[in-house]
Amino acid sequence: MGSSSKAGNKGGRKMKKEKEISDQTLTLRRRLHEALSLGIRQIENKGRRWRCTDAEIQSHSLRAISAFIKCMPSVPLQHSLIKESVPDMLLALGGILQSENESILCLAVDLTMELVCSLGKSICQYHVLDILMSLSCLLPTYKVSVVVSCATALNRILTNLGAMSYQYSEEVCEVIVKTNLVRSVICVMQGYGDGSQPVEYFSETACLLKTIIWRWPSFRYHVWSNSKLMDVLQGISARNDTLNTRRVLQLCSALALCGNGARKILENEELVSKIVGCTGTSHLDSVRLEALKLCQHLTRSAEVSSLLTDSYSEQIVQGIIGALGGWRSCSKIVPTDQIPLVMEAFRAALITRWAGNHHFFFWSNEIDRALLDNLIGNCSRSDQTRGMVLCDELIAKVYDNITNTRPFIWDILGWLAAYCEEDFVPKTTGKLCCLDVLIFCACAVAKDLMLKRRSSFSPDISEAEPVARAVLMLVTSPSRYIALKSKSWLFEMARPYGNDGLESFLLFLKLIAGGDVPLVSDNLQTAINLIGFACYSALPDFQKTIVKKKGLQMISDIIERCLKSDIHVSRSTIVSHLRSIPEEKTCCWNHVGDWEGGDVILFYCLQALSQLISFSMLECNQHEITSEEVVVSDADGLVEKLQFILHSNSSQGPKRYAAYILSFFGSFGTQSKLGQKMERALNENELADLQFVLSNGQSLRVHSVILWARCPDLLPKETSLKDEQESEQNPRTRQEVRMSDRVDYYSLIKILEYTYTGFLRLEEDHLKPLKILANCCRLKSLSLMLHRKLPTWGSSSPSCDFTKALEPTESSCFDIILEAEGSGGAWDCSICQLSRPHVHAHKIILWANCNYLQALFRSGMHESYSQIIKVPVGWIALTKLVNYFYSGKLLRIETDCTWKNMDKNQQLLQLQAYVELSSLAEFWLLEEVGDESLDIIFSCLEADQKISADIIHYAAKLSQWKIVEVGVSSIAHLYPKMRHAGDLEKLSEEVVEMLRTEYVRYSQKGS
Ligand SMILES: [Zn+2]
Ligand SMILES: [Zn+2]
Structure with a gap:
């Protein structure tokens, strides 16, 4: 008994503890030791190994192991008795698992499972690679009980390995690859279908697969690309067996960590409809919980999210609202046992961050009521709602809520407001308008936390950012109702403090702008201060003071600091409630970022600036910004910085705001490389096939393909552009289009400039006629800029892109063919008879994009009249090239x-x-x-x-x-x-x- 005496020397207390082990346990341990020593050998270079194929000895050892495992619960897992016995048991089991004797094998598998289960998390202290290897090799076996025990044991080991070092994780991964574990598991799961196997057969293997693909992204591909398996998942989810439905949902959640996997799930319509159905109130809470979790995973990016919400918005929203408010029928506040479900519903409701028709359903399902009930308790059951006017009482009720849901409530409220239409009005039910109370609470809590923030660093700081941000989104909401309401309450609350409240923000800005405070010393504080300042900037009564006190110049300076520093701050790094899945666990998810992007400091600056710049007392020109003839900020630098943001890798949010602010300086749209090339085409006459004639006789030559791609409403209605192809020879017939006498030459030129290049510069005096023409042409992107509407949340900046012209339609006026090298097999074209790989294109686009082709068309050589250009690249390269010509990318x-x-x-x-x-x-x-x-x-x-x-x-x-x-x-x-x-x-x-x-x-x- 060397082990216990060794440990006994360490100290009195420990010795006492070790003495508590019963004599029976010690006997069992001795027997175990004796039995295992019959099979374990010291092998040269390989350490200790189990080397014994004698069935008698194997059975004897298994009996000893079994007896010892039974007494394990009475001993602490960290006890030296256990710590010294486990490695030998693992060694023996790993060896015996390779036995060909069926009954011995079955017993060994079961004992392994028992041992692993009783060790729990402490398994990570032991060497498990060998046993993993043995178990993995056993999985493709025919016996149901062996498969189930094997899968259970493997899953327990892998789950309990905890945080592994990179190298260890790679070693385990190697075992999985070597033994083809993932393929075996998939085979087993595919075999579950004829109903002869017990439930655990599927549930345990699915669980194991989930664990593997959670941790090792490289295996996900083999799962989602296996359409047979995906069909099995769908079939099982249709059986309404609770346990296995949950397993399917969990497995899909892990699959959706891969963006391609998420897409694959969404392609399987029946599976998706089952998943969405599982959020419904008719299912058990445990199923709804998993379904809501999966929905979160499937909505990580705007693009993938839309694949789900396009068809299932209503059901998902009903599922979320049902989970958010299900408790209301029996309780005043969220009962403890409902909190997990409610939390998942809140996480799933973050889908409000994306645009889509789910917003409509959120409102029609009374999301405002659900949010308010979660915030202050069930309103319809509470008689206190009538006395809501008492601010302090209301705030007290908000703070009474201890469920950690408040940051979610504020975020969701903000996004709902940001996506509202201009004429949105809430459904008022009874005396109480839930949205009004919510707005009121948000403003009050924001004010409260801002004031606290100044007095001391409060623990509520984690809530300060979400609530302040929500208020900023409320006051800048497109909905006139929400914006007015929130502005007036915010003003009411800020007024008692006069300019003092504002002053503290200005002071902070001054410190950052002047470089006295490092930009990122405390990102959260900086963000909160900027949001607070942006809120003040939205209130007309404070704008004058801010402008006078050089607020504009300071914001401009901070923007410069943001752009100069290479530090980026995304929202999820400063607020904790948004971090549900660690970034490194996901793969293949592109464009996941929020609209405001990876630098929120810059974004909040731009939001503040855009509120100030629209202030009516300001005059902007390219060099300075003046208020009542006093220069309040220089503009050269600012304009340059905003242009820089437009062309940077920033997210759409900052870009849209930069473009918005630039519109006050007479720049509309984005200058792009493709736009600059297309500018040359504006004055190209040879290839023009349309001629606009104005009422005063002036005329302009244009290219119908460009109008078709970017501003089809300018095209004459009844032209059939197809006719032109028939007149194959140059010079082309140029069609004349007479314009209405209300169209003036300058506005038309400007419209064409925007159509060709995606950008235009304009003096303030010409704004009005252009607004009218842009409306007539239904150029919505330009029209919004000309009317200086704040950018819609989630929108992307209008880009100069002509790919629409490549779609073969009635009006696509192709006039050239690009032919690739190589034969490409049988070639089928919907437009022509040519049997070699080729693309139909437009001369004017090629002319503008490529100097070589431009020279060729002009040369007068034989090739310049040819309808076909042979391009010395293969088909794949040709399609990439043509796409580049039309999109600039x-x-x-x-x-x-x-x-x-x-x-x-x-x-x-x-x-x-x-x-x-x-x-x-x-x-x-x-x-x-x-x-x-x-x-x-x-x-x-x-x-x-x-x-x-x-x-x-x-x-x-x-x-x-x-x-x-x-x-x-x-x-x-x-x-x-x-x-x-x-x-x-x-x-x-x-x-x-x-x-x-x-x-x-x-x-x-x-x-
Ligand atoms: Zn992936
Ligand atoms: Zn063709």
Whole structure:
């Protein structure tokens, strides 16, 4: 009994504890030790191993293990008795699990499961790789009981490993890969269907799969890309078996951590309808909880969220509202047992952050009442509601709510307000208008926390940001009703403090603007102060004071500091309630960010500035901002900074606000590279096929394809543009269009400028006629800017994009064909008879985008009249090129799960297209395409060296030496290996020599 005496020396207290172990336990431990020593051997280089295939000894050991496991509950898991016995038991079980004797095997599996279950979280202290390996190998077995115990044990081990080091996690992952565990689990799950197996057969394996894909993203692809399995999931969810329905929901939740997985789930209509149905009140709370969780995972980005809400808004909203307010029938406040469900419903209700028709259903299902009831208790049951006018009482009731739901309530209220229509009016029910009370509470709590904030650092700071932000969203709401109500209450509450309240914010701004305080010393405080300041900026009675006290200039200075510093602050890093899933657990989710984006400090500055800039006493010009002839801020720098934001990688929110503020300086829209190219087309006459004639005789030549893509209402109604194709020869017939006498030449030019380039500059005097014309042409994006409407929450800035013209429709007036290299097999075109791969396009777009083609069209050479241009690239490259011409963006490769699991040849085809584009860019003079292509290729080579050799080979063939060089340096260290494997044979001598030289350099550097 060396172990107990060793531990006994450590101290009196511990010794006492160890003595409490009963004699019977000690006996069992001794027997265990003796039994296991019959099979465990010290193997050279491998440490201790179980080496015994004798069935007698194996059974004997299992009996000893079984007896010991039974007494384990009476001993603390950290006791040395346990800690020293477990490794041997794991060793023995791991070995015996490889037995071919069925009865021994079954017993061993069950005992492993029992042992693992009784160890719980403490399993992470032991070496489990071997037992994981043995269990994983057993899973594809035929016996139901073995599968269930195996899956349970594996799941327990993997769940309880806790936070692993990167290396350990990789080692476990390797075991899973080596034993093909994921494939075995999927096979087992697919086999569950004929109804002969017990419920646990599916539930335990599904649970195991969920655990694996939660932790290791790389396995998700194999699950969601297996459509047979997805159908099985759908079938099981349709059976109304509570346990397995929950398992399906949990598994889908884990799958949805992968953006592609989420899309795949949403493609399966029957499955989605089941999932959504599970949020309904007819299901058990435990099922609803999982369904609501899954809904959160499926709505992580605006784009994917819309796939769900387009068809299921009403049901989801009803599910959420049902869970938010189900308790009201029996209680005044949320009962404790309902809190988990209510919390999940609140998380799911964060879907209000995206635009969509679910907003309509939230209102029609009385979300305002549900929010208020959760905030201050069931209103309809409470008689105190009549006395709501007493502010203090109301606030006290708000603070009585201790469910941690308040930050959610404020966020949801803010988003609801932000997405309201201009003429929105709440449904008033009875004497009590829930929305009014909510707005009132938000303003009051915001004021309260702001004042506290000044006196001391209160613990309520986590609520201060959400509530203040909600108030800012209320006062800037498009709904006149909400904006007016919240502004008047906010003003009422701010008035007693006079300018003192404002003063504290100004003081803070001054410190930041002057650089006396580091920009990011306390992001939360900075954000709260800026929101507070923005709220004051929205109140007309304070605007004058703010302007006088140089508030504009200070905000402008802070914006400059934000842009100069490279520090970004997203909202989820400063408020805690939004962090539900750690970012690193997800994969393949693009564009997840909020509308306000990764730099909220900048965003709140822009919000404040946009409130101030619309103040009627201000006059803006390119150089200064004046109020009553006093310069209150210089403008040169500000305009430059706003332009910078427009062209930066910022999110849409900051960009939209920057564009809004710039409209006060006469700039409307965004200047883009494509827009600048298209500006040349404005004055191009040769290819123009329409001529606008004004009533005073002035005329303008335009290109119908551009109008078709960007402003179709300017096109003459009855023209059939198809006719033009028939008159194939140049010069084209140019159709004349007479304009109404109300259209003036200048406004028409400006409209065309915006249509061609997505941008225009305008003096204030010309605003009015242009507004009218923009309305007539239904150019909504321009019209909103001209009317200087605050940007709608969630909207994206209008971009200069002509891809709409590529859709083959009645009015698409294609006048040129681009033909790719290669035969491409049987080719079928809906427009023409050509049997080779080709794209139909428009000369004017090519003319504007590419100097080479421009020269070709002008040259008068035979090719300039040809209807077909042969482009020396393959089909994939050609489609990418054409898309670039029309959208201004070269499509990139997303190195996501799909890409990583793609067949190597498919990957190669994609990458080769960029090599071809890089080559084409050289003699078609497409600098941007060349640079982008290189960038894309390099980033892929860096991520995956397997295809480097093939890309190098291809690039060398096309004389793309830059690619060859980078490729060579990325795989130089593999040179000896490649030579050995014969991989060098396909490369030319020149390239092999480069590789060799680079390898020499590499190894010298290494030594
Ligand atoms: Zn993924
Ligand atoms: Zn065709």
